[in-house]
Amino acid sequence: MFRLEPRASAPLLWQVATPVLAVLATMIGGGALFAAMGFDPLAAIRTIFWDPLFGPAAAYSRPQLLVKAGPLILIACGLALGFRAGIWNIGAEGQYIIGAICGTAVALAAYPLDAFWIFPAMILAGALGGWAWGMVPALLRNWFGASEILVSLMLVYVAQKVAAWMAFGPMKNPKGFNFPGSRNLQQYDAAANPELIAGSGLHWGGVAAVLALAATWFVMSRHVLGFHIRTAGAAPRAARFAGVRPERLVALCLGVSGALAGLAGLFEVAGPAGQITESFGSGYGFTAIIVAFLGRLHPLGILLAGLLMALTYIGGELAQMMLNLPAATVQVFQGMLLFFLLGFDILTRYRIRRRA
Amino acid sequence: MTDVFRAEGLGKSYPGVRANDDVSFAVAGGEIHALLGENGAGKSTLVKMIYGLVRPDEGRMALLGAPYAPHDPRAARAAGVAMVFQHFSLFEALTVAENIALGMEDPPPRAELARRIEELSQGYGLPLNPARRIASLSAGERQRVEILRCLLQDPRLLIMDEPTSVLTPQEAGILFATLRQLAEAGTAILYISHKLEEIRSHCDRATILRQGRLVGTVDPRAHSARELAAMMVGAEMRLVDRSGRKPGAPVLEVRGLSTPGGEGVALKDIALSLRAGEILGIGGVAGNGQEELLSALSGETATAPGTVVLEGRDLSTASPETRRRAGLLAAPEDRLGHAAVPEFSLAENTLLTAGARQELIRRGLIDRKAATAFAQQVIHAFDVRTPGPGTAAGALSGGNLQKFVIGREVLGRPRVLVVNQPTWGVDAGAAAAIRQALLDLAAQGAGLIVISQDLDELLELSDRFCALNQGRLSAPRPTEGLTIEEIGLMLGGAHGMEVAHVPA
Numbered sequence: 001m002f003r004l005e006p007r008a009s010a011p012l013l014w015q016v017a018t019p020v021l022a023v024l025a026t027m028i029g030g031g032a033l034f035a036a037m038g039f040d041p042l043a044a045i046r047t048i049f050w051d052p053l054f055g056p057a058a059a060y061s062r063p064q065l066l067v068k069a070g071p072l073i074l075i076a077c078g079l080a081l082g083f084r085a086g087i088w089n090i091g092a093e094g095q096y097i098i099g100a101i102c103g104t105a106v107a108l109a110a111y112p113l114d115a116f117w118i119f120p121a122m123i124l125a126g127a128l129g130g131w132a133w134g135m136v137p138a139l140l141r142n143w144f145g146a147s148e149i150l151v152s153l154m155l156v157y158v159a160q161k162v163a164a165w166m167a168f169g170p171m172k173n174p175k176g177f178n179f180p181g182s183r184n185l186q187q188y189d190a191a192a193n194p195e196l197i198a199g200s201g202l203h204w205g206g207v208a209a210v211l212a213l214a215a216t217w218f219v220m221s222r223h224v225l226g227f228h229i230r231t232a233g234a235a236p237r238a239a240r241f242a243g244v245r246p247e248r249l250v251a252l253c254l255g256v257s258g259a260l261a262g263l264a265g266l267f268e269v270a271g272p273a274g275q276i277t278e279s280f281g282s283g284y285g286f287t288a289i290i291v292a293f294l295g296r297l298h299p300l301g302i303l304l305a306g307l308l309m310a311l312t313y314i315g316g317e318l319a320q321m322m323l324n325l326p327a328a329t330v331q332v333f334q335g336m337l338l339f340f341l342l343g344f345d346i347l348t349r350y351r352i353r354r355r356a
Numbered sequence: 357m358t359d360v361f362r363a364e365g366l367g368k369s370y371p372g373v374r375a376n377d378d379v380s381f382a383v384a385g386g387e388i389h390a391l392l393g394e395n396g397a398g399k400s401t402l403v404k405m406i407y408g409l410v411r412p413d414e415g416r417m418a419l420l421g422a423p424y425a426p427h428d429p430r431a432a433r434a435a436g437v438a439m440v441f442q443h444f445s446l447f448e449a450l451t452v453a454e455n456i457a458l459g460m461e462d463p464p465p466r467a468e469l470a471r472r473i474e475e476l477s478q479g480y481g482l483p484l485n486p487a488r489r490i491a492s493l494s495a496g497e498r499q500r501v502e503i504l505r506c507l508l509q510d511p512r513l514l515i516m517d518e519p520t521s522v523l524t525p526q527e528a529g530i531l532f533a534t535l536r537q538l539a540e541a542g543t544a545i546l547y548i549s550h551k552l553e554e555i556r557s558h559c560d561r562a563t564i565l566r567q568g569r570l571v572g573t574v575d576p577r578a579h580s581a582r583e584l585a586a587m588m589v590g591a592e593m594r595l596v597d598r599s600g601r602k603p604g605a606p607v608l609e610v611r612g613l614s615t616p617g618g619e620g621v622a623l624k625d626i627a628l629s630l631r632a633g634e635i636l637g638i639g640g641v642a643g644n645g646q647e648e649l650l651s652a653l654s655g656e657t658a659t660a661p662g663t664v665v666l667e668g669r670d671l672s673t674a675s676p677e678t679r680r681r682a683g684l685l686a687a688p689e690d691r692l693g694h695a696a697v698p699e700f701s702l703a704e705n706t707l708l709t710a711g712a713r714q715e716l717i718r719r720g721l722i723d724r725k726a727a728t729a730f731a732q733q734v735i736h737a738f739d740v741r742t743p744g745p746g747t748a749a750g751a752l753s754g755g756n757l758q759k760f761v762i763g764r765e766v767l768g769r770p771r772v773l774v775v776n777q778p779t780w781g782v783d784a785g786a787a788a789a790i791r792q793a794l795l796d797l798a799a800q801g802a803g804l805i806v807i808s809q810d811l812d813e814l815l816e817l818s819d820r821f822c823a824l825n826q827g828r829l830s831a832p833r834p835t836e837g838l839t840i841e842e843i844g845l846m847l848g849g850a851h852g853m854e855v856a857h858v859p860a
């Protein structure tokens with residue numbers, strides 16, 4: 001028999017190795033699943049992980065990598081701050097939707113004016129909207145001790161209803177032949193978030209993601225705020241002793257992660273998505289949780305994990321088209337990845353010994 | 357007497373430290389055997405190997421004549437080894453009986469267990485009601501729960517790691533009576549403590565470790581405390597020098613300080629006045645408001661305006677950071693998770709309290725080099741035994757971390773320093789060094805509040821003494837001329853005894 005023996009400290013090697021192991025295990029587990037469903041596992045794996053980048057149609061799919069990775073990374077950066085402090089924002093999806101709606105509201109209010117300030121004002125509104133949606137669980141936790149996990153999660157469903165209401169009601173495109181959905185911002189130059197370099201998939205959201213990565217790195221490793229966040233996560237009493245006000249940290253972490261999620265939503269609605277529809281949210285807010293953990297809550301890790309998760313999105317769609325794999329494949333894949341990651345995580349904290 | 361336990365050539369290394377090196381000794385049935393050594397000498401590591409928590413790198417052990425190599429504590433318990441840790445592992449919300457049942461392999465039915473607990477506790481003079489909740493018990497009573505938990509297993513070897521550091525003298529007396537009774541029934545007892553007098557009066561043999569190596573096994577009664585200490589450190593101990601202090605102007609005024617209590621003890625109308633260059637000793641059984649008082653002074657809990665005034669400045673509602681900038685520093689009792697973060701390196705741990713005063717954090721930016729240098733300075737000035745500033749705080753031995761925590765504040769040149777249990781779990785030599793540092797700080801003109809359960813320590817350090825009892829602070833009395841008995845009266849005796857009225 002084997003047994004687990006706690007390690008004194010988590011070795012860096014294992015911290016890096018477990019995400020890699022988790023990815024490999026997901027490939028094997030996914031392959032087995034596809035085989036059981038009657039698909040060729042090797043072809044499926046190749047279609048998901050290889051073809052989007054180097055396959056025959058890669059020229060079309062490659063730009064999608066940045067399009068999808070941008071919002072994931074942007075959201076994950078904010079989540080990582082809170083997760084380090086033991087503050088669990090599970091509702092980034094809701095903050096993402098509300099941010100998009102607020103930004104769109106500014107654009108629609110200005111329509112059809114052509115002015116330089118419209119896009120910056122939308123960015124501001126998007127961040128503010130996400131921030132406000134994130135502050136709801138923060139205030140409820142600070143005032144009444146409500147669990148931010150539950151409140152932020154439930155607010156996702158509220159946000160989805162708001163999006164549907166907007167699409168059918170106040171924001172419905174008057175020239176949309178009575179279809180639900182707002183005007184398409186891509187066709188409104190002053191409000192559009194276009195591709196910056198043709199064929200790259202990079203839009204302002206990608207730029208914001210890179211800035212967020214740099215800022216996260218700076219705050220976590222150089223700034224006293226990051227030190228306080230890490231202290232609060234590791235030893236709450238020591239944090240109080242050091243002068244950290246837990247309520248402030250809760251408000252800050254939920255507010256910042258909400259604002260970043262709101263930004264991601266705004267860049268999406270003004271760019272790739274183009275309009276608010278009844279099903280605007282596409283799960284980025286949830287997938288970003290996986291990105292944050294897969295990336296070990298570290299900026300560099302988040303960058304890699306964001307690209308990898310983007311790949312599974314694209315690969316999943318490709319597999320759907322090419323091999324007729326069911327649409328839920330991507331979600332199963334992402335779920336498996338988180339599952340294996342948490343499973344292998346045991347190896348960073350314990351070593352396996354053979355029982356004598 | 358026959359040997360119950362025997363160790364031969366035990367060795368254990370950690371990165372950068374040889375925690376145990378070629379340690380051989382034996383514990384006989386019926387004896388109370390002390391394990392002595394400086395902080396970091398390897399005592400805890402040694403007993404953890406016996407209890408199966410740590411695997412030896414080399415060497416052999418034998419229990420009752422048979423080879424013994426436990427893989428985990430469960431195997432150790434099955435073989436007849438029991439251990440009481442310094443830090444209790446009890447669930448506050450559960451009762452005594454429930455806690456004991458949780459630790460058993462196959463607990464008997466409730467009624468049966470309650471009966472056995474009562475039987476045992478009566479038999480050993482450890483009165484304990486199985487239906488009481490842990491949260492309502494004093495430290496001494498909690499320890500009884502741990503001991504009873506061990507006794508129910510009917511151990512052949514009972515290990516106790518620093519059991520009396522949290523006990524009042526009265527509670528310690530009860531503990532030794534119990535241990536003696538157990539020993540007479542043939543149990544072998546291995547006992548770790550830094551209190552040399554206690555060991556001299558209660559233990560039959562003492563095994564001394566120095567830097568992981570065996571110095572020898574001696575009869576503690578045949579040696580003075582100074583001689584024992586000299587064997588531990590390999591040199592003579594220095595005496596504490598109290599000279600050179602003269603009280604100056606008042607620096608800290610506390611008036612009408614009350615807290616609501618809630619989870620802990622409510623502080624009731626605390627008043628005290630502290631002068632520069634003075635040490636005020638606050639005695640009392642832990643759990644009578646010590647932690648709450650420290651929190652109210654450090655700034656972790658804010659109090660009504662006008663209750664905490666430092667040199668004319670009202671700090672009652674100020675944050676811990678503001679208080680530190682103003683010169684009011686504090687060192688809490690619990691070093692793991694309160695005074696320090698176990699997962700962080702020593703360098704990072706300096707940032708907890710010394711950020712502003714040592715300029716380790718400027719305009720929000722962390723100066724890592726400065727933090728490392730300051731950690732190195734504390735390590736050097738307080739003789740903290742560790743490979744370096746990069747070591748995680750949790751990897752230090754208890755006493756060495758204590759030295760680090762106190763040193764961090766003392767080097768912060770405080771106007772007022774509040775310390776709770778400054779020498780908790782610190783060996784005699786290091787305790788003397790810490791006390792000397794506190795005295796020197798006062799001699800340089802700082803005001804000090806020393807909260808402690810160790811009456812000898814308070815008598816040695818303080819100019820005035822007051823007692824904290826159920827959240828109330830007695831009026832201070834000059835320490836000069838106070839006897840231990842008078843202090844005992846002020847404290848109201850052991851927990852559960854009639855509360856004495858304190859003459860003002």
Ligand SMILES: Nc1ncnc2c1ncn2[C@@H]1O[C@H](COP(=O)(O)OP(=O)(O)OP(=O)(O)O)[C@@H](O)[C@H]1O
Nearest residue numbers: 370375395396397398399400401751752753754755
């Ligand atoms: N988990 C660990 N990782 C690294 N070093 C350790 C670990 N545990 C103990 N050490 C080191 O081993 C040495 C012996 O530590 P140990 O805890 O046995 O000392 P001790 O005699 O119990 O001291 P104290 O009286 O201060 O409790 C110390 O130098 C300590 O820093």
Ligand SMILES: [Mg+2]
Nearest residue numbers: 399400753754
């Ligand atoms: Mg120890």
